[in-house]
Amino acid sequence: MKTGGFKEIFITSLIKVCGYSAIIFVGMIFIFLIKEGSPALVRVSLENFLQIRWYPIEDRFGILPLIGGSLIVTAGAAIFSVPLGLASAVYIAEVTPRWAREILKPLVEILGGLPSVMLGFIGILVIIPALREALNLPTGLTAFAGSLILGGMAIPTIVSVAEDALDAVPKTYREAALAMGATRWQTIWRVTLPAAKSGVLTAVMLGVGRAIGETMTVMMVTGNAAVFPTGLGALFKPVRTMTATIAAEMGEVASGSTHYHVLFFIGIVLFLISLTVNLIAASVVFRQRKRAERILS
């Protein structure tokens, strides 16, 4: 191969820098979160962090209600989105004919592309009043409303990742099962789904991970009351999530104040959660690829 002199070398190194940019950015994001967030650990005692009151004006920085709020909204979202998302993925990948698939997939992708602020807007104007009426609540701005909409936002991720995983199961598996006399339903349950298990798990994790990190929708529809959620009844009361707290309060704090650093500290917590979820998902993906390579070689 010709090497092509100086210009070629220059372009090659430029492309290499671009290639490594993703690592650089993840590193920089972590460094800047640490830089702005770590002073919080010095200025705020551990007991202060681990109390159940978030009241920054009185220097009470209990992050437990915020973590609890994020968890309850996300758990609620998972209850909606996991069964619906997986069922849709199975339907699109295994049951429906090709032409219907070409319509359904782009439709679900459109849901994934809808701006979160627009779903929040629909939430405020349509879903919140409907919930208040239907469930006879004092306010519709509840964790449940957040779960409902976040579930909808997690579905596109779950559907597309799980559908890819099901699609990647070799055709011969299905043919073998059908030839043995299994119905299509049995083939799906006992052959295709188990074969795509790790991809399906990845889909669920990425979907739920997206729900934890969602900001604008939850800020608009969950009522933002920093109350520690206890029991199932909390699903029908206002809550406040970690993401919404940052979004709502960062605009009003003085840069460099304790409150400012604490908000960045919450950012670190969110970053670490998404890092964990994605590292596990990535390791599943890589293990799968290795296994595929072994079978092929």
Added chain:
Amino acid sequence: MTARNNFSATMGNRVNASFSQRRKWTQRLGFTGLTLATLATVTPILLIIIHIFSSGLPGISWPFLIEFPREGMRAGGILPAIIGTFWLTLGTAVFSVPLGIGAAIYLSEYASENRWTRAIRIAIINLAGIPSIVYGLFGLGLFVIFLRLGTSILAGSMTLAIMTLPVIISTTEEALRAVPNSFRVVSISLGGTRWQTIRRVVLPQALPGILTGVVLGLERAAGETAPILFTVAAFYLPRLPSSVFDATMALPYHLFVISTQVPGMPIQIQYGTAVVLLTFVLLMNITATVIRSWARARRQW
């Protein structure tokens, strides 16, 4: 003896028949369940889109699109928000497109499968999963405060660009990898260098796929609110931004502001703004889909 054999054979058939009956019913029931679940997923999407267009379109008029907001945003148009989102999307493209395509070229054409390449892939997966509000914090810490850019189009575009990178990298890489290897072999055997091969052979072939990825990435950037909250978005500005160092209004943030922060906001203006944002996003989505299917139909390999 014969009678008994006959008897057991009939029994067996009957058992078999009812067994296969049951299997058939299970399947029918299961498929119905799956169909209903899919309908439950898809119908709300259509309902949302129809609801926004039917409630918002009557409020759309020419003045609404080309006028400034008046009377505390309760009257007039949304021109500054439209222009702002346009500049932000363009700014995002300026940073993320060259960087993203470069990274994809590296991954598909240069990198060998080693530990470092794996680290890059893991980093991309992580970038894709970081919550948008954390990008906002990062943009605030690095661009606004550390680099002293202030809340500006520049800071906001760069924040959005980093957030958009994973989408552009992964779709572009997929498009590059889809180009058959024989194309590269021919070019190199004719005396082309590696870069000439990429530039004149691989990139043109992969162009539609790359465009699809770029448009999908920018679609996401155009609709995001959380990353621009602290880096560029302004509540209200009486004039248009005059340079990249100015803050600007933006459609998604404007929709947030008028639907939660301003009391007594006319519903027409809220739905009108939602329609404009939705049109912006849907147009990009449709563009991407059209490019993709056009390229698929036209492809010769």
